[in-house]
Amino acid sequence: MPQYEHQMLCRIAEQPLTPVVDFGMQPLGNGFLTENEISNEYFFRLQLGFSEESTLLQLLRQPEPERMFHNQYPFFSGTSSVMGTHFQTFATWVIDSGFLGDDPFVVELGCNDGVMLKHFASGGIKHLGIEPAENVAEVANQNGVMTISEFFSESLAESVLERHGPADAILAANVLCHISDLRGVIKGFKKLLKPNGIIAFEDPYLGDIISKTSFDQIYDEHVFLFSAHSVQYAFSLEGIELIDVQAQSTHGGSMRYILANRGAHKISSSVEQTLRQEQKQGLHRIDTFDIFRINIEKSRKNILAELNTLKQRGALVAGYGATSKSTTILNFCGIGPDLVEFICDTTPLKQGKLSPGMHIPVVSHEFFQQNPPDVSILFAWNHGREIMSKESAYIEAGGKFLTHVPHVHYV
Numbered sequence: 001m002p003q004y005e006h007q008m009l010c011r012i013a014e015q016p017l018t019p020v021v022d023f024g025m026q027p028l029g030n031g032f033l034t035e036n037e038i039s040n041e042y043f044f045r046l047q048l049g050f051s052e053e054s055t056l057l058q059l060l061r062q063p064e065p066e067r068m069f070h071n072q073y074p075f076f077s078g079t080s081s082v083m084g085t086h087f088q089t090f091a092t093w094v095i096d097s098g099f100l101g102d103d104p105f106v107v108e109l110g111c112n113d114g115v116m117l118k119h120f121a122s123g124g125i126k127h128l129g130i131e132p133a134e135n136v137a138e139v140a141n142q143n144g145v146m147t148i149s150e151f152f153s154e155s156l157a158e159s160v161l162e163r164h165g166p167a168d169a170i171l172a173a174n175v176l177c178h179i180s181d182l183r184g185v186i187k188g189f190k191k192l193l194k195p196n197g198i199i200a201f202e203d204p205y206l207g208d209i210i211s212k213t214s215f216d217q218i219y220d221e222h223v224f225l226f227s228a229h230s231v232q233y234a235f236s237l238e239g240i241e242l243i244d245v246q247a248q249s250t251h252g253g254s255m256r257y258i259l260a261n262r263g264a265h266k267i268s269s270s271v272e273q274t275l276r277q278e279q280k281q282g283l284h285r286i287d288t289f290d291i292f293r294i295n296i297e298k299s300r301k302n303i304l305a306e307l308n309t310l311k312q313r314g315a316l317v318a319g320y321g322a323t324s325k326s327t328t329i330l331n332f333c334g335i336g337p338d339l340v341e342f343i344c345d346t347t348p349l350k351q352g353k354l355s356p357g358m359h360i361p362v363v364s365h366e367f368f369q370q371n372p373p374d375v376s377i378l379f380a381w382n383h384g385r386e387i388m389s390k391e392s393a394y395i396e397a398g399g400k401f402l403t404h405v406p407h408v409h410y411v
C-alpha cells in the first residue's frame with residue numbers, strides 16, 4: 001500500500017481516505033505548452049484515495065480550478081462527430097422524458113462549445129449554459145447558446161435562481177467528476193431545481209475503468225471516479241435520490257445518472273440492478289483497488305515493452321489524439337520523444353505545442369498524413385471506431401494502431 005504524508009478526508013463523507021494508487025508527480029492533463037514555458041511547468045502528485053464510508057474514489061489532491069480551466073482551455077466537445085450525435089440524443093431524451101414542465105428552463109454545467117444545449121436553443125427552450133473556460137464559453141455563445149463563464153457553486157445557483165427562476169432539468173456531461181466541491185454543487189442543485197425537476201449527468205464509469213484498466217482516465221481534472229453507489233450516497237445527503245441509471249458507450253464506458261428530490265418520481269429497477277452488479281464487481285470494497293493497482297503496473301510494463309521492441313526495430317511511432325488521458329500514460333510510463341516521435345491532433349490550440357511533462361511535439365493531422373508512422377498509439381481510444389473509419393487509407397497502406405485498453409494490443 002503506498003504511503004502518504006498526510007491523511008486526506010473524503011470530500012463527501014469527511015472521513016479519512018485510504019490511499020490506493022500513486023501515479024507520482026504529474027503535470028496538468030491539458031497543460032500543453034511551448035518551449036519557453038517548460039521551466040515554469042506545474043507538477044503535482046497524482047494519488048487516488050478511497051472512502052469506505054461514501055465508496056467515492058477520488059484524488060487526494062487536485063490543482064486549483066483556475067489552473068485547469070482558463071481562457072486557453074484546449075478541449076472542444078465538437079471535435080468528435082460521434083460525440084455530437086451522442087449529445088443530440090441526450091438532448092432529445094431530456095425533451096421527450098416527460099420530466100419537463102410547461103415553458104421549461106434547462107441549465108447545463110460545463111456546456112463546453114454548446115454541443116448539447118444548441119438542441120434546446122434551436123427548439124426555443126429557455127436554457128442557460130455555465131462554462132468556466134472563457135474561450136470555450138465564447139464559442140458556445142457564437143453557436144447561439146446563452147452561456148455565462150463562471151464556476152458553478154451554491155452561490156451561483158442562488159443568483160441563477162433569482163435571475164431566471166427554478167430549473168426543470170439540470171444537466172452535465174463529463175463535468176461533475178471535475179469539481180472538487182461536489183457537496184457545494186449538490187447544495188446548489190437542491191436550491192435551483194424545481195420540486196419535480198430532474199438532474200441528469202454522465203461521467204466515465206468506475207466499473208468500466210476497473211474492468212478495462214483504463215487508468216488514463218485518472219488525471220488532475222478527474223477528481224472523482226463515480227459509481228452508482230457513490231453517487232447515491234453523495235446526493236442522499238441533500239435529500240436527492242437516484243431514480244435511474246443508463247449505461248453509455250462514450251468515453252470508453254460512462255454512466256448517466258438521473259436524480260430527483262426524494263419521493264418526486266418513481267425509481268427505475270435499473271438502479272437496484274446496477275447496485276447489485278457493482279457489489280459483484282466489488283466497487284464498494286477497498287480490496288478491489290489492490291487488484292486495480294496491480295493491473296495498472298502490468299499495463300505500464302506491457303506498454304513499455306512494446307514501445308522498446310518497436311524502437312529496436314527502428315519503427316516510426318506516433319500518438320493519435322493529444323488527449324488529457326495520454327498525459328497520464330506518457331508521464332506514468334516515462335515515455336518521451338525517444339519512444340513516441342510526435343502526437344497528431346485536430347485541435348488548433350494543441351498543435352505546435354509540446355505534450356505536458358514529456359514534451360512530445362503535437363502536430364496537425366496533415367503532418368500525420370505526410371509522415372505516416374508505422375505504428376500510432378491510439379491515445380483517443382475512446383473514439384476508436386470513428387478514427388478507424390477516418391483512417392482506412394492509413395490502415396490499408398500498412399499503418400497500425402496500438403492501444404492499451406483493455407490490454408496492450410494492435411487494433
Ligand code: DWN
Pocket residue numbers: 075079080081174175221222320321322323324325326344345346347379380381382383386387390
Ligand atoms: O472529461 C474530459 C473529456 C470529456 O474531454 C476532459 N477532462 C478533457 C477531455 O479529455 P480527453 O482529452 O481525454 O478527451 P477526448 O475526447 O478523448 O480527446 C480527443 C482528442 O483527440 C481531442 O484533442 C481531439 C483529438 N481527436 C483527433 O485528433 N482526431 C479526436 C478525434 C475523434 C479525431 O478524429
